Amino acid sequence: MGGNTDWMDEITRTAISQVHNLSLSGGASNTTFRASLNYRNVDGVLRNSGFERLNGRLNILHKALDDRLSINLNLAATSSESDLAFSQAFQYAITMPPTAPIISRDSYYKKYDGYFQSEVYDLYNPVAIIEQNKNVHTSSRMLYNIEMRYDLLDNLTASLRLTEDKSEGTNNYYISKYSFYGDGLNRNGLANGGNSNSNNELLESMINYTKWMHDLNIDLMGGYSYQSHTNESLSVTAGNFLTDSFENYNLGAAGDFASGEASASSFKENYKVIAFLGRINLNYDHTYFLSTSYRREGSTRFGSGNQWGNFFGISAGADLANLVDITNINQLKIRSSYGVTGALPGESYLSQQRYGPGSGYVLNDGEWTRSYTPISNPNPNLKWETKSEFDVGIDFSLFNDRLSGSLDYYKSVTNDALVALDVPVPPNLFNSTLLNAGELENEGIEAMIEFQAINQAKFNWAVRLTYSTYSTILNSLSIGNLDYGVRDIGGLPAPLAGNIVRVREGKPLGQLIGWQYEGVDENGQYIIKDINGDGQIDVNDYTVIGNGQPKGEIGLTNSFSFGNFDASFFLRGVYGHDLVNLNRTIFEQISRISSYNLVNTKYFNSDYQGRAAYNSYYVEDASFFKLDNFTIGYNFNFVDNAILSSARIYVSGRNLFYITDYSGVDPEPRYSYQDNVLIPGVEPLDSWVTTRSFTIGLNLSF
Template sequence: MNGKKLRKNISSLFGIPSLLTTKHGTANLLKKASFACLIVSLTFGLSVNDSFAQDRVEVTGVVTDASDGSPLPGASIIVQGSAEATGSTIGTTTDMDGNYTIRVPQDLNVLVVSFIGYISQQVQIDGRTEVNVQMQPDVRMLDDVVVVGYGVQDRREITSSVASVSADQFNRGNINDAQELLKGKVAGLQITRPGGDPNAGFSIRLRGLATIGANTEPLVVIDGVIGASFNSVDPNDIESIEVLKDASAAAIYGTRGSNGVILITTKTGSAVADGGISVNYNGQISTSFVANRYETLTPDEYRDLTSRGITINDLGASTNWWEEVTQTAYTQSHSLAVSGGTGTTNYRVSGNFRDVQGIQKGTGNQQLNARLNMNHRAMNDRLTLNANLSVTNRENQIGLGEVFRYAATFNPTAPLDNPGSGFDNFNPLQINEWTTWDQEQSRYVIGLRGEYDFSDLIDGLSGAVFYSQENEDFFQGEYYNSQLRFRGAGRNGLARREMVNNSNQLFETTFNYRNTFDWMRVESVAGYSYQEFESKGQFVEGGDFVTDSFLYNNIGASREFNRGLGTIASFKNESKLIAFFGRVNFTFDNTYFLSGTLRREGSTRFGDGNKWGNFFAVSGGAELTNLINIPRADEFKFRISYGQTGQNAPFDGISLLRFGPGASFLVDGQFVPSLGPVSNPNPDLKWEVKKELNVGVDFAFFNDRLSGSVEYYTSRTEDLLLEFGVPVPPNLFPLQWVNIGEISNKGVELALSYQALQTPDANWTTGLTFATYNTVLESLSSGDLQFGDRQLISNMGAP
């Protein structure tokens, strides 16, 4: 197959032109050019072979792990300079015992030996016919490095607030959601889910509140996919989680970094001895039950009220409503992972199934998740290719929370079929059994990354291209029985159907530079990011059915539509984020550290004159143990940082004058829908801006057995995005989105970790996290903000 045909087939296989087509010619050209470079690299990378010639010397040897002497099967051995000397690359790989044989031209003298997870070596042959190689683990792939935005960084050189939690530190036990892995592990991170509803969402807050009108939760990034969902990854597939807490760490994510950033790295495969595969199964069964509830009167206690002169309504039965609507819930989870690889390629395939019951009868969810991670190195390890694919399907059975309210207040002497009477008095069992509320969610995420090492041109330079696509389909169906007084009886049955599709595509290209000059080390990254979002959906509601048998599956049978009472709605929203960003880190004599970050980002959600914003951060630190003697200290680093991050608008079209359907009117015997304004224009709408100062100390004592950090931070968010009431006229709609007010936040955080026991047979590490925060709404005014004859006047603290 020639190169032209190969490139054509690869383009067809991956659908590259269609994936990258946009309405913007410049962005489209940049994408196509960058991917074209990647495809050319792939094409040449596939040309590696072991050519033979007469003037060669046979060299043999064994490649082993320097730490334990175990063989490394599949390690790559390349003759340096062979491509230039012979026209093709001469290379081989080790067998199951780490042995290799290679024929080397007499005028070439260097073998390049590499293996994933180890430091590549250039070994001089010097006339030998047996060359054994011991490989050292790459510490930048182990615990001494932390994943930060668009790269990794040595933990001891970080000058911003970053918390790292690895798989061996995760919470264990009955864990069904990825968020639960972090509970109590990161100072200042609050993860809560009130009640026992397995379908209720988590509330995640990092360092209190930074806004009150826009998004309040941290940005989630999974394997480079920005804005990913916790629901797209199973807890068993996560390798590590990093939390970027301050503005200095999060500034590289610009508009979405004000509430912090959570970076999730999933597990990858590794080579297995004798060319085998690793199979891991993890299963769990657990149970949950009502441990505590409101104390209510039993039927006998209720009837005994008459002895106290209290009149009751004794309906003749004895019913424990709590027992009628609750159950002992069982949960099962099963996880199967298969991994393996060679010195140049590794893979991991996993599948996870979870069946979770709720303590409310009829509630629960079933989730199936599959994930594929593949990594490959080629072209003398200069080209690295990564592919990640995740598919998730989840079905939820929802229960109304009002069931528990009425279980506590409904008459305990009422029979099971009593519908209740009067105001706010409903049968909880009927609410639970006569309500059908189902949800279905399907999501796939694909990420493709190619990185090339340009060290042969500029020492320490590499470039990467990343593309991801995320798609989510959401369906929700509800039906309320025609006999249900709580909801449904007044409409002779009520059905609702909602379908939403959310998708986004992300394209990024980055260049990294890393080098050491005598006493100074430099690490930098510069890049371009383009992300487009699309959300579309439809909603239908109707009542008055001839039968309850249809549930929500035949909503066209609703007789309300003929009377203009049914509801039909649909929507489609699009938005884009475009950014240019960069970061540079300096390390001086392994003692002083300096970092700077800049991101310029544009959003289509804001007004014409305010689409672009600049977000920056600077930070510095010093390792004091290199300057002064601190007894028993292994690390004592002081750091300080300052940064500005932004907050994107909460939804599309927020700054525009928009019209939407209104009520229907009877005209000439027919119902005619109306159209009216649903928002006012505000071309001056702009970003929220958060400014944050962070001061901290990282320390380690007693050979790193006791380690931790203490931090103080203070932040202020300006130009809050809020919806403000305005007069009509002169405005067309009574509400207006504006930038108004300020909110401040400050607090202290402490994190401690102690290795209490560490032996070959057992280890025990315990820790402590402590955090405070004080959020204050400083202002809800903005100078002479005025609409028509109405002016906002506020006095903080007054009623």
Template sequence: MNGMMLRKTSFPLLAVIRSYMSADTLASFGRFFLRTSLLSAMVLSFTFMNLYAQDRVEVTGTVTDATDGSVLPGASVVVQGSEELTGAMIGTVTGMDGTFTIRVPENLNVLTVSFIGYISQNVEIDGRTSINIQMQPDVRLLGDVVVVGYGVQDRREITSAVASVSEDRFVTGNINEAQQLLQGKVAGLIITRPGADPEQGFNIRLRGLSTIGAQKEPLVVIDGIIGGSFDSVDPRDIESIEVLKDASASAIYGTRGASGVILITTKSGGALPEGGVSVTYSGQVSSSIVANRMEMMTADQYRQLPAAGFTISDFGASTNWWEEITQNAYTHSHNLAIAGGNATTSYRLSGSYRDIEGIQKGTTSQRLNTRLNLQHRALDDRLTLTGILSITDRQADVGNPSVFRYATTHNPTAPIFNADGTFREITGFDRYNPIAMNELQTIDTEFNRINLSLRGEYDFSDIVDGLSGAVFYSREKSDFFRGEYRSKNLDWGDGMGRNGLAFRRSDESRNQLFETTANYRQTFSAVRLESVAGYSYQEFAFQGQGATAGNFPSDATLYHNLSLSGDISDGRASMFSYRNTNKLVAFFGRANFTIDNTYFASATYRREGSTRFGIGNKWGDFYAVSVGAELTNLIDIPFADQFKVRASYGETGQDAPSSGLSRLRFNTQGNFLVDGNFIPALAPASNPNPDLKWEVKREWNVGLDFAFFNDRFSGSLDYYQNVTSDLLLNFTVPVPPNIFPQQWVNIGELSNKGFEAALDYLAVNKQDFTWRTGITFSTQETILESLSSGDLQFGDRQLISNVGSPGLNNTPMIRVQEGRPIGELWGKRFAGISTSGEWLFFNANGDIVRSAETSEADDQVIGNGMPDFQLGFDNTIRYKNWDLNMFWRGAFGHDLANSFNIFYKNPNTAFGWNVTTTALELSDLREDPQFSSFYVEDASFMRLENLTIGYTFDLRAGSPLRNMRLYASGNNLWTITNYTGVDPEVRFEDNGNPLAPGIERRDQWFTQTSFVFGIDIGF
């Protein structure tokens, strides 16, 4: 055949490292490393000589739990003062039987013993050679400590809305993205990705829509790195995830906390007996198949339409287009982690590799993540140094979602090829061969990220009791590349008539963060204070370039040699480049008070400055207060272990979405032929607005945390209201007096309210049988209160999100009005079909009229794209060595405009396209498609998101294995819904517009069901 399969070239991971280190840099580093190594060796030699010159006494002992007498393997035992005396810390860790042996210099007399979850002890030796040490559990640590902004808190003392999900509660199965771990697990957090495109990003909303033109998704913080990205960490490397939901919890992050905050903590190493090493391997292989698609007519069914009175185009073949463009997709993933440590130093090195196939033929993705976590303690544990290095490399052959559209709608009687082997194309609008689209274009992407973070903490308690300080620095470098090429033989889209079309772009970003904090903890009689104060400086730099060109002599070079383009000489080629920087500077503080372990209060303040705003508006102040009370300490509540009420208020902000929005900006405005040469023209791209300032969100939250029956039944309830004012929006302004019709302004208000519930119940707790079940439930409503201010008026309404072609380009589906909920679908209310084959609708008076007799005044609300409530339902059962997890997720009350049905559930369109198997339900219709309530469907669904069954093997004594588990899993196994489209999943926006949820477009992937087999092994 004439067409060629276009594939991407390979991009080595070393290119990332080379971008950091030139040959000169590597040579300099080598010389530095050699010199440093020699010097270190000399220092160590003298240190060891000095160390062993000391007279020592051998001390042995056992470390046990004071409550039940069980031994504690891996506890740290350090000789206090040894580092000052000898130049190196003397320490060890207990063995598997809890015992230790340590040689102590004669003039030192104190052992410091510590273990995670227990209160550290200083034990005097006093001439003893055998010491048995009993450690008391640290109730605060064992009582469910939660990571919050710049610290941790006992969950029982938290007065904000915070949700925590640990590794054992993550979503399991075919998980390739960290976001998937949280789907349905946190009340109020909605994570969606309609269809099965592995390279499509997730839509994440926490407590609704709090902004229109700024950052709509929660801020991500990974191990203290503000503005982190989910794709920089492998799901297997995550230990826990906390979600800061209300403003009192997120206000300490100021400008970027308005949409909530997600804190990710990755796994780290720990002390092992005799400095041992722990090795874990997790591997899985999965197969994915098409789960759901539009049901269209087969060639035989299509050929029966003339008998019903409809015209078709019969080309004599029988082609199942969707089978031709899809495949059974196979994925394999591997994660290997090595961890270990001793009394002073711990480490964890992990590497993961994922090779992912998509259900669209030719789509693949390779992902490599490596992460190194190091921690070292010195100066009698007063100094803690932590370093984290992570490297991410992702490469993909990306699929074009339009292939699914045309595989659904293309004539089933058309052949794939012509007699000469070229692809068969049907004459007419929007009738493209999907196989040609899939095979005659290439879309490659590559993403690399390197991140290094360093943290130093020092305990100043010997100077000021309860005082500690920390310094944190991180540097992140990200590079993104995208290359596209459409063959000379592909007659589709913007490549039509271009004789080959190439596009390539590269983007770079740099992110540096420096923070210093001071923590002070003190108890004053019945009052305990925990406070933090700090300074933050963050600097961003972005740059990139791209070019588009066509008219190539051959397809051989793809997008790799744009100089061959004939468009360069005739002015049709285009290019762009950009560079911008911005900085954020902040001062912040928080104080938490606990009184008699009964009353709790917290106050937070952050003052932040951004270079993205005009003079006089660069700084914003954000604060929060919250209170709570543990009622079980005040009144007798039967069977209650906790019954804490809390309330909070906070203000957070939104930074401008990009730099320079307050200034007069110019952009290129095409090329003009002047004296035989093409000259680029500049024109204004935005009006200046020196008064541009922060968005501000004000939020109120009341909540209840409870636990009954020895914590077997627990949960939380929250009700919130928030208002975002001074929305950042690119608004239409009059010309004149302005020189451009768009200007970034602060205008309008959004409001949200909702209720959230999270319940957990340990239904059965026997030695060989446990059953735990949990439910998350949330409601949410967003109102557009206003989009007007002064002379800038929004008007009566805006009509957006047109249906599209063919024939409905000027038919909107969404109406936006001040004072009404976000997500309303407006249109005619379907009444039936007349005996003469015309559409019948209800007019504004409720009368049934023909479509020709209606107007916009007859439009009414026919649906809403936002759900009334969301639900997650989790069940985990363990019987002896077996474990079973079943997780359901659902959304209820939302509607979707089914774009496929609008155009193709109509037998009158069969002449040009295939139609749905239900098209003959409208066999009396003789008119073209018209948007109405007939095509808006209730998309409520309940989905069996994951079902996993596993078996953990008993290991023989002396086995080199620490643990081994086999499991099988299925994802997206069953969806209960009445929706007839591809995927009933909530759509938060349409073509990037958050004011237009509730539309399922035609250009999207089918859904998939995955079956997974995996193994977890520990050595």
């Protein structure tokens, strides 16, 4: 084909971004205000991607009646325009052969406006994708918040909060009539225009009573909260245009309306969450603490009879440093808590049998009329998912607070967890229903230690180390007769077949399964371990070949100041997790080199001559250690009466380096695949590359 194209280089760029902030504050004795304006213009690494955002805030605080009444008013407005471009370009930049040219003079490619296309399955010229087509999203958001507090008595305060959060977005999508990607050529230009808006309302009223009686402080609170969420959308898709000029701004010009190929959709949903709550906090002599709370919460998203749930919490603690006077110990607090919280399903209406126009049309007496069909398997028994969590911990601070830290152990059990499960067909219409079927157990420790290593007038150095571990065990996914047992789920993408994860009750989440790789034979085929020893290699030889869940995470922050200079860096590591490197399974195969680019990592083995394959050779340890962030700055000093009161200039970098054995795009753990949290540990084909970025900033205060 004669090309020599570095596709990744052709679709990416060194991206420059700007951020500008302005804030002011002031006021008189009873009324103060704060206002700020923020402008951000960010270029994406993918060419033709990026966003621009303007954000304004105003906060007014007014006090009256001898400060017994306070009114706090917040207004915030944001508007932004994002060029989302097409993230699939990354996938095709990896798979497009470097021998393919970007542009071809051959008259055959005139129909693609001169862009070369291979015309094989799932392969598109990534430069054409981003240059020919448009995917822009605009959004605006207004937040109104007013909070009033009134001291009815010295110890009794009533408060009322009203919030309205409105946001609006528009989609502006157009695929050129010359674009091979996205059906542009087939549809003779394809436009989508739409908007969506959401409106969230909150009303919260509280009564608070607090009083010291000798050494005992009593703090009582009771309240009510009402939330209503409304989402609406409208979208029109139509193709067949005379010209690319209109993009999505003249949908009526589409030929699809006459031919019947245009489509439109609109949607509205509303759900409410209402809660009554109460809390008692007791504090004896700043040494013993006891707190209990209760929440009765209801939501429209559950079946009738299951809408209300009761949740409570209790916690207690004691600061031993107040009891025994030990030198150099400033704080030694032990505490423990137990509480139950609830969670909602992510969608409304799932408890109801609902109908909509389904398979489409039916011929009735010579006329095509709409037919109506159920939208999902209804679950009238849908109820709250509950999580009960136990925590015991210690906070300490030693040597005049130079060394401080905390250590926590927690264990939680989630009951009636909301999971979309495979249900039997027949009798069901669909093979998946959202059921309260799960029981999960989480356990782990969290530790933090902070040390002011050097604390002098000219030089400061502080170190902070965090460490956490976690494990998730799936106790059950069964409900009634629907026995889950062991299932393999998470289909591999075509052309691969089979499942990625084995879900087994009583075992940890994230067991990656597949064949065990043992080498390549003389015919260029994989040698697979015959696990059950029956002389055949089949699904019965699948075994656990990886763990999709990390075991723990470690973080290290160092901050320095030296005279007017300051610096900090943050190192972070995650260990114990494996990732399925899907790009390698499909594209690191010499057999596919005639059509697709070869992914060439250290694992590439030219001895293997077979098709796209999946086995333990493609599951990699993705533990890593990375320099997340590094900042260095300089502070200018000014004399008291100067126009500027302070100034700081800084340089910072993100994602500066990784130490990892993983050969894919990004070693970060993946907690879900295909939106399913039962399938952690898969790096999808269209992963965005992690970018190294540098920021130069200037802060000025007047």
